[in-house]
Amino acid sequence: MKGILKSMSVTLSTFMRKPVTREYPETHKELPERDRAFPVLLWAEEDKEPFCTGCHACERACPVECMTVLMKDNPNHKSVGGDSSRRKIIDKFWIDYGRCMRCNICVEVCNFDAISMNNTWAGHETSVYDRADLVMDLPMLLAQSRSGELKPWVAP
Amino acid sequence: MTWPLFGMDMPVVLDLFIRMNIIVILMTVMVMGLIYIERKVLARFQMRLGPTRTGPMGLLQSVADALKLVAKEDVRPTNADPWVFELAPYFVFVPIFIGFVVVPFASGLEVRVLDLGLFYLLAASSVNLVGWVMAGWGSDNRYAIIGGLRSVAQSISYELPLVLSLLAVAMVADSLNLTEIVAGQAGAPNILWQPMAFLIFFIAMIAELNRPPFDIPVGESEVVGGPFVEYSGIRWSMFFLAEYAALFIMALVGSAVFLGGWAWPFGEQLGLPWQIVLTTVKTSMMIFVVFWVRVTVPRMRIDQLMAFAWKLLLPLSFAQILVNGAVLVYELPSGLTHALLAGSGVAGVFIMMWVINRSVSRPRPRPVLIPRTDQTWEATR
Numbered sequence: 001m002k003g004i005l006k007s008m009s010v011t012l013s014t015f016m017r018k019p020v021t022r023e024y025p026e027t028h029k030e031l032p033e034r035d036r037a038f039p040v041l042l043w044a045e046e047d048k049e050p051f052c053t054g055c056h057a058c059e060r061a062c063p064v065e066c067m068t069v070l071m072k073d074n075p076n077h078k079s080v081g082g083d084s085s086r087r088k089i090i091d092k093f094w095i096d097y098g099r100c101m102r103c104n105i106c107v108e109v110c111n112f113d114a115i116s117m118n119n120t121w122a123g124h125e126t127s128v129y130d131r132a133d134l135v136m137d138l139p140m141l142l143a144q145s146r147s148g149e150l151k152p153w154v155a156p
Numbered sequence: 157m158t159w160p161l162f163g164m165d166m167p168v169v170l171d172l173f174i175r176m177n178i179i180v181i182l183m184t185v186m187v188m189g190l191i192y193i194e195r196k197v198l199a200r201f202q203m204r205l206g207p208t209r210t211g212p213m214g215l216l217q218s219v220a221d222a223l224k225l226v227a228k229e230d231v232r233p234t235n236a237d238p239w240v241f242e243l244a245p246y247f248v249f250v251p252i253f254i255g256f257v258v259v260p261f262a263s264g265l266e267v268r269v270l271d272l273g274l275f276y277l278l279a280a281s282s283v284n285l286v287g288w289v290m291a292g293w294g295s296d297n298r299y300a301i302i303g304g305l306r307s308v309a310q311s312i313s314y315e316l317p318l319v320l321s322l323l324a325v326a327m328v329a330d331s332l333n334l335t336e337i338v339a340g341q342a343g344a345p346n347i348l349w350q351p352m353a354f355l356i357f358f359i360a361m362i363a364e365l366n367r368p369p370f371d372i373p374v375g376e377s378e379v380v381g382g383p384f385v386e387y388s389g390i391r392w393s394m395f396f397l398a399e400y401a402a403l404f405i406m407a408l409v410g411s412a413v414f415l416g417g418w419a420w421p422f423g424e425q426l427g428l429p430w431q432i433v434l435t436t437v438k439t440s441m442m443i444f445v446v447f448w449v450r451v452t453v454p455r456m457r458i459d460q461l462m463a464f465a466w467k468l469l470l471p472l473s474f475a476q477i478l479v480n481g482a483v484l485v486y487e488l489p490s491g492l493t494h495a496l497l498a499g500s501g502v503a504g505v506f507i508m509m510w511v512i513n514r515s516v517s518r519p520r521p522r523p524v525l526i527p528r529t530d531q532t533w534e535a536t537r
Binding site for chain 2: 003007010011014017020021
């Protein structure tokens with residue numbers, strides 16, 4: 001009897017409390033600072049070009065082979081009258097998000113800190129109706145960094 | 157012969173027709189509202205939000221559920237008894253519905269004022285037991301028949317304390333006419349004079365309605381929904397409708413008989429809208445407590461349930477009736493009468509708590525393992 005009354009008061013106290021539910025599509029939980037979604041390329045704002053030089057390091061290191069990298073001579077290099085110090089630059093870059101397993105190895109091996117894991121909600125809400133739409137090309141990969149949505153990298 | 161309705165004189169048949177239609181519409185809307193409110197309240201008890209997607213704040217959730225149930229296929233198992241199976245929902249639904257005839261929503265706002273209103277209501281609402289057995293029997297399903305028989309056992313057991321507790325109040329109110337009982341409480345509600353009867357009524361009411369912690373007939377984890385296993389679509393929704401309508405009617409009766417209905421605390425001269433508000437508030441309180449108990453207390457075992465009804469509630473309600481009779485027959489001064497009634501009620505509540513406490517805290521017999529000797533070990537070789 002005492003136990004019943006006690007538990008009734010407990011349930012009443014939970015009734016008075018604020019619900020813990022987050023209504024997901026409308027409200028997003030704040031992501032942890034080291035959240036890791038899919039890899040994206042970074043944009044060098046001072047040179048108006050990607051950091052990536054197309055060195056294939058990430059492509060070779062990728063365990064699931066979800067990347068395709070093509071390199072070209074940088075049309076903006078100092079030798080041809082430009083102001084960039086990058087001799088080679090990325091021409092085309094595809095990442096198949098359908099294959100990527102978010103292992104972070106591409107970020108670890110990159111010599112130019114040109115690739116990073118997406119740490120925004122946009123990286124988690126990538127559902128599409130066709131698998132082919134999960135293959136991201138260079139403008140798509142750079143979009144997050146160019147718009148400044150990416151939060152700065154936090155060292156562990 | 158004419159009856160006044162909304163200030164107009166009308167032929168009896170038309171008057172009855174209009175009142176019954178109002179009741180049917182009210183009942184359906186109330187049940188849908190109750191289902192929505194139960195889901196919301198239950199969700200808040202579990203720190204959830206409940207339905208939010210259908211309409212503003214999920215208000216249309218019940219409408220969506222009703223539409224889905226109506227659109228669903230009405231399946232009848234091959235081996236089910238066609239007549240019994242198909243008629244069972246009506247036997248559950250109609251008695252609850254005709255019980256609404258005497259319920260006093262406000263003064264002058266009932267279908268009929270019957271002198272034996274309370275008696276009629278209890279007699280009518282206990283017929284739905286037949287529907288439960290028919291549903292269990294007609295389904296040709298073992299779970300269904302176990303559920304049906306459990307519901308019979310439980311409802312018959314709890315019918316007695318329910319009736320006797322209401323009888324105790326009827327003795328104090330000196331009437332079986334629900335409208336008179338309510339009007340007689342303009343000064344003070346009956347719960348003051350009969351607290352134990354209210355407690356017994358409330359417990360027996362939850363048991364009658366097969367709501368947790370007394371939902372043994374429909375316990376999902378034991379008999380997968382009891383008598384309703386084989387039902388679907390519109391027939392199943394009739395059971396559901398009857399269940400919530402019964403909850404509503406029982407809460408109304410409880411608030412009318414014990415809490416003073418529309419008469420307490422502002423007297424009979426209150427305007428009709430305010431009377432309805434008062435009844436609604438009291439009924440909602442009763443229903444809220446039913447939800448609250450539902451969310452708190454785990455389901456009882458069938459033997460605990462039976463023991464609770466026959467060994468505790470029934471003797472106590474008999475004792476209350478005896479005390480009431482002894483007090484009322486001598487026509488003592490009003491103050492002394494009321495003091496004796498209230499005192500006996502409070503004492504009864506304490507006796508009840510003491511008995512429950514004792515039975516809960518009693519050491520339970522543990523199963524003893526038979527010690528295995530070397531001899532028996534050898535014998536098995």
